[in-house]
Amino acid sequence: MTTTYVQTAVDPADDARPPDSDRSRAENRLARKLVAPALVLMLLVTAFPMLRALYLSLFNYSLTDPDAREFVGLANYATALSDPLFWRDTGNTVMIMIVTVAVELVIGFAFAMVMHKVIFARGVIRTSILIPYGVITVVSGFAWQFAFSNTNGFVNSWLPFTSDDFNWFGQYWSSMVAIMASEIWKTTPFMSLLLLAGLAQVSNDMLEAAKVDGATWWQRLYKVILPNMRAAIMVAVLFRALDAYRIFDNIFVMTAGANGTESISFLTYRQVIEQFQLGIGSALSVLLFLSVLVVAAVIVKLFRVNLADARQES
Amino acid sequence: MTVRPIRRLATGIALAALSMSVLSACGGDSAKPSLNWYVNPDGQDTLNALAKRCSTNEYTIKVQLLPSSATDQRTQLARRLAAEDSSTDLMSLDPVFVAEFANAKWLLPFEGEQADQVLDSDVLKGAAETATWDDEVVAAPQWANTQVLWYRKSLAKAAGLDMNQPVTWDQIIDAAADHDGTIGVQANKYEAYVVWINSLIQGAGGNILDPSTVEAGRDAKVTINSQAGKDAAAVIEKLAKSTAKQPDFTTSNEGTSLGAMFPAQGAGEFMTNWTFVYKNYEGLIGKPGGPKDKAEFEDLGWAKYPETVEGQESRPPIGGIDIGVGAYSKHPEFAQRAAVCVTDAKAQSELAINEGLMPSRQSVYDSDELKEAYPPDLLSLFSQSVDSGGPRPKSAFYSQISSALQSRWHSPTSVTAGTPKKSADFLNQILKGKALL
Numbered sequence: 001m002t003t004t005y006v007q008t009a010v011d012p013a014d015d016a017r018p019p020d021s022d023r024s025r026a027e028n029r030l031a032r033k034l035v036a037p038a039l040v041l042m043l044l045v046t047a048f049p050m051l052r053a054l055y056l057s058l059f060n061y062s063l064t065d066p067d068a069r070e071f072v073g074l075a076n077y078a079t080a081l082s083d084p085l086f087w088r089d090t091g092n093t094v095m096i097m098i099v100t101v102a103v104e105l106v107i108g109f110a111f112a113m114v115m116h117k118v119i120f121a122r123g124v125i126r127t128s129i130l131i132p133y134g135v136i137t138v139v140s141g142f143a144w145q146f147a148f149s150n151t152n153g154f155v156n157s158w159l160p161f162t163s164d165d166f167n168w169f170g171q172y173w174s175s176m177v178a179i180m181a182s183e184i185w186k187t188t189p190f191m192s193l194l195l196l197a198g199l200a201q202v203s204n205d206m207l208e209a210a211k212v213d214g215a216t217w218w219q220r221l222y223k224v225i226l227p228n229m230r231a232a233i234m235v236a237v238l239f240r241a242l243d244a245y246r247i248f249d250n251i252f253v254m255t256a257g258a259n260g261t262e263s264i265s266f267l268t269y270r271q272v273i274e275q276f277q278l279g280i281g282s283a284l285s286v287l288l289f290l291s292v293l294v295v296a297a298v299i300v301k302l303f304r305v306n307l308a309d310a311r312q313e314s
Numbered sequence: 315m316t317v318r319p320i321r322r323l324a325t326g327i328a329l330a331a332l333s334m335s336v337l338s339a340c341g342g343d344s345a346k347p348s349l350n351w352y353v354n355p356d357g358q359d360t361l362n363a364l365a366k367r368c369s370t371n372e373y374t375i376k377v378q379l380l381p382s383s384a385t386d387q388r389t390q391l392a393r394r395l396a397a398e399d400s401s402t403d404l405m406s407l408d409p410v411f412v413a414e415f416a417n418a419k420w421l422l423p424f425e426g427e428q429a430d431q432v433l434d435s436d437v438l439k440g441a442a443e444t445a446t447w448d449d450e451v452v453a454a455p456q457w458a459n460t461q462v463l464w465y466r467k468s469l470a471k472a473a474g475l476d477m478n479q480p481v482t483w484d485q486i487i488d489a490a491a492d493h494d495g496t497i498g499v500q501a502n503k504y505e506a507y508v509v510w511i512n513s514l515i516q517g518a519g520g521n522i523l524d525p526s527t528v529e530a531g532r533d534a535k536v537t538i539n540s541q542a543g544k545d546a547a548a549v550i551e552k553l554a555k556s557t558a559k560q561p562d563f564t565t566s567n568e569g570t571s572l573g574a575m576f577p578a579q580g581a582g583e584f585m586t587n588w589t590f591v592y593k594n595y596e597g598l599i600g601k602p603g604g605p606k607d608k609a610e611f612e613d614l615g616w617a618k619y620p621e622t623v624e625g626q627e628s629r630p631p632i633g634g635i636d637i638g639v640g641a642y643s644k645h646p647e648f649a650q651r652a653a654v655c656v657t658d659a660k661a662q663s664e665l666a667i668n669e670g671l672m673p674s675r676q677s678v679y680d681s682d683e684l685k686e687a688y689p690p691d692l693l694s695l696f697s698q699s700v701d702s703g704g705p706r707p708k709s710a711f712y713s714q715i716s717s718a719l720q721s722r723w724h725s726p727t728s729v730t731a732g733t734p735k736k737s738a739d740f741l742n743q744i745l746k747g748k749a750l751l
Contacts, residue, residue: 060747063396064414064710065531076747083750258503267750273389275714275751276414284750 050289057283063276076283085267086284090291093263096176097244097295100183101237107184108191108236115192116199133189141253144182145169148254169254175261182250187243191236198232199225234303238296245295246288264288347645348376349652351404352391354635355382357669361406361656364664368655373648375404375656384408384505388713395420395640402640403649404656407453409444409705410505410712412636416447417531417710422639422646423450424653431654440632440703441674447708448529452638454657457665458674459633460699461513464591466575466582467615469495480628482621483514483549486584490558497558498571498585501550503724506568508706508716509631510586511723514546516629516704517622522715522741523707531710536741538719543734545622550729564725575614576605586619588633589696592688593670616692619699629704634674672696711744717751718744 020028057076061069080086115126132140147153148168156162168174202225210220226233248265255261257270268288272281353361358379365375380387388411394402395415407415415421424432432454433442441458445451463481470477473489490497500506512522520542521528524535537543553559560583562570572594574583585591595614598604605611619630637657639649655661659681662673667687673679679697688696707715722737723729743749 060532062531062711063392064418066418068531072747079748080750085750270751274385275717276392277714277747280747280750 053282053285055282056278057280057286059279061277061279063278072279076280077287079280080283080287086264086287088260089262089264089267092176092261093245093247093265096180096183096247096263097241100180100187100244101241103180103184104188104191104240105233105237108188109195111188111192112195112199115196129192130189132186133193135186137186137249138253140186141182141250144178144185144250145254148178148181169258172259172261175255175259179247179250179254179261182254183244183247186250187240191240194236194239195229195232198229198236201232202228230303234299237303238299241295241299242292245292264291346372346374347648348374349403349643349645349649350378350401351375351406351652351656352378352380352387352402353406354380354384354387354408356635357665357671360664360668364656364661368652368661370651373645373652375652380406387411388414391415392418392420395642398642399640400642400644403643403645404653405638405640406456406635407638409632409634409636410716412444412453412638413447413529413708414710414712415638416450416452417529420638420641421447421452422641422643422650423452424454424639424650425451428650428654432657436659436675436677438674438676438697438700440630440700440705441634443705443708444632444634445636453636454638454653455674456635456637456657457662457671458700459588459672460696460703461509461586461588461619461631462695462699463584463586463617463620464498464575465584465615465617466495467613469493469581469584470615472581477615477617480618480621482624484552484624486620487549487553487556487558490581490584491556493581495558495581496560496574496583497553497556498560498566498574498583498587499553499563500567500571500587501563501724501726502565502567503720504567505716507724507726508719509633511546511550511719512706513619513629513631513704514549514622515542517619517626518542518545519623519626520546521707522719523709528707528709532745532747534707534709534711534745536738536745538741539735539738542622543738544731547729547731547733549622550723550726551731554727554729564727573603576603576610582613584620589672590670592616592692616695618695627702629702630699632700632703632705634671672700674700676701714744714751715741721751 058071058073059069060072060076111129115122115129118125135143148155150156150165150167153168155168156164156166166174168178206224206228207220210224215223246265247263248269251257251261251263251266252269257266262270264284265288268281268284271277271284275281351361351365358377362377365377369375380390387408391402391405391407391411392415395418412421416423423429429451433445433451437445437455438458440460441455445453445455463486465477465486467477470489472493473495475481475485475489487497489495500510515522515538518541520537520540522536522538524537527533527535554563560566560571560574568587571583571585571587572591574580575585575595576582592614595604595611599608599611600606605614619628621628637653639646639653643649659673659675659678662675662678663681663683665671666673666678666684673684676697678684679693684693706712709715718741719737722740723733740749744751
């Protein structure tokens with residue numbers, strides 16, 4: 001049991017490699033040459049827009065008034081960071097991220113267990129669990145909007161505590177519930193898929209050993225399965241949290257930001273696409289990028305897992 | 315080693331085939347060019363017929379449909395034009411987009427004889443004002459929309475109002491409240507609410523932005539915090555507190571108030587709404603939501619847009635469509651000729667008769683065909699309203715101005731005498747780029 005556990009951890013001694021031979025140096029040089037074109041292309045398509053956004057964020061610049069473009073330094077960042085709207089939308093985004101990822105983790109884990117353990121009709125069950133993830137977000141957003149609609153939806157008639165004409169999109173909290181329900185339904189399968197990969201890595205020998213030692217089902221879950229899945233859980237939570245932080249489609253379709261349900265991506269979209277304010281819009285997108293980095297760093301720190309370890313590179 | 319030459323040959327053949335196909339795709343240039351005309355979905359059948367009529371031996375006009383929401387139309391066109399799209403030749407533009415697009419140099423100005431043709435003295439003043447920017451003619455008015463006061467003659471009579479004289483908002487709110495009637499307006503958080511606010515302010519002799527500085531963009535002077543702004547707020551506040559307001563007042567739009575004109579219970583309404591209302595009720599005689607018979611339809615009255623301040627002439631809202639020519643069009647001369655054709659008197663007459671979209675030219679209102687389709691006094695009310703109408707601020711930042719106003723004036727039940735000041739402060743911040751919308 002202990003031996004297997006140590007295998008997944010990173011041993012610093014592994015870093016001490018023997019000096020490279022001429023042949024391996026030549027191979028490395030060839031590898032760099034082979035990778036270079038792809039790397040240059042990647043930089044062109046990813047780094048260029050990012051640097052351009054960074055540059056534009058230093059200007060007061062409207063697409064409809066290009067002649068009045070004016071360098072303002074970091075003033076757009078100061079405006080955004082001192083505006084209550086920015087913090088309200090950040091609050092919304094963080095709340096959506098925490099609630100949806102937490103719920104998805106629990107439901108996703110249950111689904112992963114089902115997919116892992118199921119003996120009969122394995123293909124059908126696995127496929128049906130994964131179907132929502134195959135649906136385009138805009139389509140699922142519309143489907144859930146119709147479901148929650150007070151005129152032609154069915155949610156009101158199914159729920160015992162709501163009246164038949166309750167308007168879910170008429171106020172903040174109920175709108176948020178509808179948005180999060182749609183988000184959870186859509187992306188839980190993704191979470192369960194990643195967790196299934198983690199479950200498959202847990203050695204049966206360890207589980208059997210624990211069983212022989214007299215561990216109960218809960219003990220096996222907490223002491224054997226979850227610790228061995230830590231890397232997979234981190235990857236799942238990290239991916240989903242970053243995804244959830246960029247939530248846009250569901251809000252766009254279901255409320256269009258009404259009743260204060262806007263996310264930070266939606267705010268950025270409105271400044272750039274609707275208002276044509278390229279300067280402050282770019283500043284917001286840079287802030288969004290930085291906050292995604294912060295979220296990633298926090299999650300990696302919280303789980304105390306080495307990323308290389310999580311990618312099974314150890 | 316023999317593999318390489320074969321591969322090279324294969325690559326060469328593939329490249330040749332690819333370039334042939336690309337070249338043949340470009341070969342269309344030598345044939346009769348097509349002009350793309352991006353239209354909004356209003357009156358599509360007539361627009362298709364117009365595109366056919368205005369196509370010549372030299373070019374063909376192809377109609378391309380824009381999305382139904384005004385925001386989406388603006389976004390789609392702006393994206394194309396910002397990317398210098400050479401296939402955007404003609405565009406149907408909401409008048410408030412004209413200033414934005416012209417300031418960004420996305421519209422090709424009409425010059426010389428053509429400018430005189432699209433904006434001659436026959437074009438009504440309110441419509442003509444929407445088509446110019448920086449002393450240049452940047453669009454051709456195709457049809458003009460305006461609002462009038464629609465009402466039940468029986469309700470006005472019961473309230474003792476002389477509808478041959480101008481009436482004020484105060485009068486109609488009191489009349490409706492005292493005689494079991496309602497007031498229909500557009501007060502949802504959207505563009506038409508700004509239309510209402512703008513008309514109320516202009517009707518009191520004021521403006522949202524100082525008209526002499528409005529073209530200065532970010533440096534425009536905000537003048538909404540004035541007596542006129544307060545007069546406008548007072549009308550909205552009065553209606554919000556009155557029993558004459560309709561149940562969906564805060565989310566009302568052009569469609570929601572239509573049903574209150576001929577209700578099962580009650581005396582009907584006074585409603586400010588666009589020109590389509592007449593044809594709408596005429597087509598609903600005997601149907602749900604419409605007058606129950608011809609006699610009840612004849613109880614529908616119309617009058618000039620209500621005054622904000624007694625004795626001061628009202629400034630009805632102006633809408634409609636102007637035709638712009640894309641600055642990056644590959645065939646600018648053809649596109650401008652086509653724009654002149656699709657906005658001529660014949661085109662405007664067809665749009666009015668077939669689609670209920672009213673003309674921007676006086677001569678069309680005076681034509682016999684139109685007098686057959688509409689009551690003559692309604693026609694002259696429409697043309698007078700377009701002529702004396704007040705346009706919304708002609709600013710390159712109109713979209714921001716509109717959103718800023720919506721955010722401070724909505725909900726209409728929260729409007730007080732302090733609202734103009736609040737909105738002025740916010741507008742100043744927004745124009746200077748010091749706040750988020």
